[in-house]
Amino acid sequence: MTTTGEEHRAAGGPWWWERRRSAVLDGGLALGSALECAVEGVGFAEGAGLPVGIGVLLGVVAGSVLVVRRRWPVAVVLVAIAITPAEMGFLLATVGLYTLAASQVPRRIIGVTTGMSLAATLIVTLMRTHQGVGDIAGSRIDVWFLPLMSVLASVAMTAPPVLLGLYVGARRRLMESLRDRADSLETELQLLAERAEERADWARGEERTRIAREMHDVVAHRVSLMVVHAAAVQAVALKDPQKAVKNAALVGDMGRQALTELREMLGVLRAGEALGNSVRGAVPLAAVGVAAAAAATRAGAAEDGPSLAELEELLGQSRAAGMKVELSVQGEARGYAPEVEQTAYRVVQEALTNVHKHAAGAGAMVRVAHREGEVAMQVENGAPPVRGGGAMLPSGGNGLVGMRERVLALGGVFVSGETEAGGFRVSAVLPAQPGPSGAGLA
Numbered sequence: 001m002t003t004t005g006e007e008h009r010a011a012g013g014p015w016w017w018e019r020r021r022s023a024v025l026d027g028g029l030a031l032g033s034a035l036e037c038a039v040e041g042v043g044f045a046e047g048a049g050l051p052v053g054i055g056v057l058l059g060v061v062a063g064s065v066l067v068v069r070r071r072w073p074v075a076v077v078l079v080a081i082a083i084t085p086a087e088m089g090f091l092l093a094t095v096g097l098y099t100l101a102a103s104q105v106p107r108r109i110i111g112v113t114t115g116m117s118l119a120a121t122l123i124v125t126l127m128r129t130h131q132g133v134g135d136i137a138g139s140r141i142d143v144w145f146l147p148l149m150s151v152l153a154s155v156a157m158t159a160p161p162v163l164l165g166l167y168v169g170a171r172r173r174l175m176e177s178l179r180d181r182a183d184s185l186e187t188e189l190q191l192l193a194e195r196a197e198e199r200a201d202w203a204r205g206e207e208r209t210r211i212a213r214e215m216h217d218v219v220a221h222r223v224s225l226m227v228v229h230a231a232a233v234q235a236v237a238l239k240d241p242q243k244a245v246k247n248a249a250l251v252g253d254m255g256r257q258a259l260t261e262l263r264e265m266l267g268v269l270r271a272g273e274a275l276g277n278s279v280r281g282a283v284p285l286a287a288v289g290v291a292a293a294a295a296a297t298r299a300g301a302a303e304d305g306p307s308l309a310e311l312e313e314l315l316g317q318s319r320a321a322g323m324k325v326e327l328s329v330q331g332e333a334r335g336y337a338p339e340v341e342q343t344a345y346r347v348v349q350e351a352l353t354n355v356h357k358h359a360a361g362a363g364a365m366v367r368v369a370h371r372e373g374e375v376a377m378q379v380e381n382g383a384p385p386v387r388g389g390g391a392m393l394p395s396g397g398n399g400l401v402g403m404r405e406r407v408l409a410l411g412g413v414f415v416s417g418e419t420e421a422g423g424f425r426v427s428a429v430l431p432a433q434p435g436p437s438g439a440g441l442a
Contacts, residue, residue, distance in 0.1 A: 037063035101165025331370030383422030
């Protein structure tokens with residue numbers, strides 16, 4: 001695993017050192033530099049006529065400055081320049097120039113201090129070379145030889161640590177930049193993963209809602225009619241056996257259709273379990289939704305789903321169950337989008353189902369109005385003759401919610417509520433062409 005920038009900075013050492021091994025390294029370099037300068041201080045003291053102790057002490061103090069090279073690199077180089085005339089501090093100058101070039105000090109300061117160190121080294125080298133050549137009696141050397149050798153020697157002592165420091169500093173900054181980018185990328189990936197999870201949760205919730213709505217549309221109406229017909233069979237079994245037989249046959253037909261549609265939906269769920277070995281417990285919501293929509297489509301006995309043209313057949317099923325239903329159509333029927341036709345049919349279907357559940361024995365009036373650019377429908381029933389009578393069908397409370405979701409998803413208007421006469425009214429207006437939000441509803 002790679003170390004991120006935060007972890008790298010968190011691994012700190014004593015004082016200004018980032019890591020303990022850096023402190024140990026600087027301490028070792030300072031000790032070596034102090035020993036070197038102490039030895040060289042002996043020769044400097046003898047040449048300058050000073051006590052040897054003073055020269056050694058000066059060398060130890062100057063060489064020990066290397067311990068703060070990471071904290072104050074400019075000061076280390078300036079100390080190295082100051083003791084250059086004493087011919088001390090080769091290690092101090094080399095390591096100091098390297099540290100300065102590798103640090104984040106502005107380039108102009110690096111250039112000025114490097115030039116000062118080069119000039120000091122050149123002067124000392126030129127003087128020492130001149131003295132060395134002057135000691136050789138009778139030697140004839142060209143005038144350009146001493147300056148050339150001095151320049152080469154000075155550049156050889158100054159350029160390598162500076163160039164190496166510049167390279168290491170650039171590489172270090174590059175690594176820090178890569179670490180920061182890795183940190184930011186990791187953060188962005190975490191945010192993207194969280195957003196993707198949120199979108200997946202939202203999509204799963206929407207798909208579950210759609211599946212519940214489709215299954216409700218497929219099953220609720222048929223099962224409600226089955227219960228109503230079963231209650232009618234029980235009521236007329238002794239008085240009118242022929243009507244009881246007819247109602248029982250209707251119950252059987254509706255039951256078989258409902259079982260067929262449920263079997264297809266549950267078959268998709270079982271197939272999803274067989275295909276979900278790689279993801280245990282995963283439910284193919286999209287596949288279930290497709291199967292539910294397909295079953296709902298077949299329930300309308302039309303290739304493109306139920307439509308307004310099949311309202312008479314729908315009302316006939318309710319009439320066969322004993323409900324008095326009237327249909328009023330205003331305007332001339334136009335060609336609507338398939339999802340509009342299906343939603344309009346479902347609204348009327350669910351409204352009639354609610355009448356069977358909650359207002360058994362009450363009559364219903366279905367009104368459909370074809371207008372320019374829209375279609376309106378209204379289902380109104382009167383007050384039930386006996387409160388709490390009828391087949392006592394259970395209600396999940398999702399019928400009105402499902403109707404509202406369907407209508408609003410197509411950009412329509414949905415209103416429902418009780419009437420002054422004690423009945424209930426459901427009204428919906430749908431545009432002829434659905435908005436963008438209704439593209440994937442049906």
